[in-house]
Structure formats: structure tokens, C-alpha cells
Amino acid sequence: MLERLEGSYRSGKQFTSLVSHELRTPITVILAQSELALEEDPPEEAREAFEIIQKQGRRVNKGLDSLLQFIRLENLAEVYEMEEVNLSRVVTDTCREFHAVREKNIRLQAETEEDVRIRGNASLLRVLLKNLIVNAYKYGVEDGVIRVSVAEESGEAVLSVSDDGIGVAPEDRERIFEWLYQANPTTTPKGGSGYGLFIVRAIAELHGARMELDSAVGEGSTFRIRFPALQAAGLP
Numbered sequence: 001m002l003e004r005l006e007g008s009y010r011s012g013k014q015f016t017s018l019v020s021h022e023l024r025t026p027i028t029v030i031l032a033q034s035e036l037a038l039e040e041d042p043p044e045e046a047r048e049a050f051e052i053i054q055k056q057g058r059r060v061n062k063g064l065d066s067l068l069q070f071i072r073l074e075n076l077a078e079v080y081e082m083e084e085v086n087l088s089r090v091v092t093d094t095c096r097e098f099h100a101v102r103e104k105n106i107r108l109q110a111e112t113e114e115d116v117r118i119r120g121n122a123s124l125l126r127v128l129l130k131n132l133i134v135n136a137y138k139y140g141v142e143d144g145v146i147r148v149s150v151a152e153e154s155g156e157a158v159l160s161v162s163d164d165g166i167g168v169a170p171e172d173r174e175r176i177f178e179w180l181y182q183a184n185p186t187t188t189p190k191g192g193s194g195y196g197l198f199i200v201r202a203i204a205e206l207h208g209a210r211m212e213l214d215s216a217v218g219e220g221s222t223f224r225i226r227f228p229a230l231q232a233a234g235l236p
């Protein structure tokens with residue numbers, strides 16, 4: 001299997017389907033079989049063994065999800081085309097999708113300069129922005145405000161998402177961009193994955209952008225992404 005994995009590593013898609021086929025399928029079967037065995041009301045010792053199998057099987061499944069996500073990111077550049085994108089429009093459209101959200105009575109405000117253009121991929125930029133906005137809601141406070149803005153600043157296109165939420169402690173400011181790192185696992189709302197910001201950073205890097213984070217605990221955070229100007233990004 002290893003050789004096959006190595007051989008196909010160049011193609012993200014092939015690798016993904018291989019992982020699904022070689023690993024996901026057998027684990028699903030193992031989980032289903034042990035589930036069935038448990039339904040048969042086995043003796044105590046066997047029950048314990050099956051429960052361990054179930055627990056570990058679910059763990060492997062979760063690990064596979066992470067692995068697949070990771071591989072998809074590694075192959076971003078291969079899969080997604082980079083072209084001229086109207087970042088202002090991406091921001092306006094994405095913010096509109098959140099208008100119906102009533103989470104903690106938080107208001108979302110968009111301040112967009114018109115027609116700010118960069119070289120990039122609109123789908124990925126939407127993912128990047130959504131992840132930042134979802135976090136701003138998650139770590140925001142009751143009656144808070146989220147400000148999303150896009151503007152041109154000395155030749156750069158600057159996208160920023162600000163919240164007046166819980167903030168990020170200085171010792172966590174680098175680490176929160178790491179794979180599966182959560183600053184406050186106990187207070188993190190349900191449904192957190194620990195890779196939202198990793199994805200944000202991967203997408204920013206693919207766009208040749210710089211990420212900045214200003215934050216104060218108890219006051220809020222501003223995630224800022226500086227994209228190179230269109231000409232500097234080398235668009236024909």
C-alpha cells in the first residue's frame with residue numbers, strides 16, 4: 001500500500017480517494033460489525049473489547065478526516081485556478097450570506113471600498129472569509145459588532161475582520177494558526193474543529209498574502225490579511 005500511496009501522492013485527488021478506499025471503508029466495516037456484535041448482548045468481557053474497538057475506530061475515522069483535509073490543503077494550488085478577483089464583491093456577497101444570522105444578537109457590518117482587485121481564487125477567498133466571520137461570531141460577545149472591511153492601502157489590498165469578543169492571549173497568537181490548536185478547549189463552543197485558522201493561513205499563503213492579528217483579551221480581535229497589489233502579483 002505504501003508504494004501505491006507514494007506513487008499517487010503527486011495527485012491530491014487520487015490520494016484522497018485511495019485513503020477513502022483503503023482506510024475509510026474497512027474502518028466503517030469494523031465499526032458496523034462491532035455495533036452488530038454489541039447488539040447481540042455479548043458477555044461482559046467481549047462487550048468491553050467491542051467497546052474499545054468502537055472507540056478506537058471512531059478515533060481513526062476522526063484522524064482520517066483531518067488527514068484528508070490536510071491533503072486537500074496541500075494541493076490547493078494544483079486544484080484551484082488563480083485569476084483576477086474582485087475582492088470587494090467576494091466580501092459583499094459573503095457578508096450578505098450572514099445577514100440572517102441572529103447569534104448572540106451580534107451585528108455584522110461590511111465596509112467595502114469598491115472594486116478592490118487581487119489575483120486569487122474566489123471560492124477559496126470565500127472560505128477564508130467565512131472561517132474568520134464564523135470565528136468572530138463564535139468568540140464574540142452578546143450584542144457585539146463584527147466589522148468586515150476591504151480597502152486599498154499603499155498598493156496592497158487589505159481585508160480585515162474585527163470583533164469585540166473574548167480576544168486572544170499573547171501566548172496563543174502564533175499557535176492558534178496551527179493545525180488542531182485551540183486556545184481554550186474547555187470554553188471553545190461545541191462544533192469547533194481547531195483547523196479553521198490553519199485553513200485561513202494556508203489560503204492566505206497561497207495568495208502571497210501576509211496575515212496580522214491585533215488582539216486584546218476581553219476587548220476583541222482584528223484579523224488582517226494583506227494581499228499583494230494586482231500588478232505585483234504578476235497578472236498578465
Ligand code: ADP
Binds near residue numbers: 176193221
Ligand atoms: P476552532 O474550530 O477551535 O474555532 P480555529 O482554528 O478556527 O479553530 O481557531 C483556533 C483557536 O483560535 C480557537 O479555538 C480560539 O481559541 C481562537 N480564536 C479563533 N478566532 C478567534 C476570535 N475571533 N476571537 C478569539 N479567539 C479566537
